[in-house]
Amino acid sequence: MLDLVEFVVTNLVDNPKDVKIKEIQGETTTILEVAVAKDDLGKIIGRQGRVINALRELVRASLKKGDNKVLIEVLS
Numbered sequence: 001m002l003d004l005v006e007f008v009v010t011n012l013v014d015n016p017k018d019v020k021i022k023e024i025q026g027e028t029t030t031i032l033e034v035a036v037a038k039d040d041l042g043k044i045i046g047r048q049g050r051v052i053n054a055l056r057e058l059v060r061a062s063l064k065k066g067d068n069k070v071l072i073e074v075l076s
Contacts, residue, residue, distance in 0.1 A: 001030065001032070001059060001062070001063075001070055002021060002023050002032065004058070004059065004062060005021060005032055005034065005055065005059065005072065006019065006021050008055055008058070009021070009034055009036065009044060009055075012040075012043050012044060012051070013036050013037070013040035013043055013044065014037075014039065014040055014043075015036070015037045015039070015040055018035075018036055018037040018040070019034070019035070019036050020034075020035040020036075021033065021034050021035075022035075025068075026068070028068055028069060029068055029069045029070070029071060030068045030069070030070045030071070031070075031071045031072075031073060032070060032071070032072045032073070033073050033075055034072060034073065034074050034075065035074075035075040036074075038076075041074070041076060044074055045074060052072065052074060055072060056071075056072050059072065
């Protein structure tokens with residue numbers, strides 16, 4: 001899942017070298033913390049959160065039955 005999120009985020013931003021994704025594993029939930037450059041923050045979030053919500057939906061759709069729930073958080 002980390003690879004999918006990293007691929008999408010690095011292709012959305014102007015500074016792909018500044019993309020950092022941290023994965024935190026829990027018992028039932030996996031949290032992906034996405035950090036990008038300040039200039040690229042709006043590109044990740046999108047208007048009214050459309051881009052980040054689409055990314056969350058993409059991740060949710062790619063999960064298999066029995067996988068941990070995945071949450072994506074954007075750090076500023």
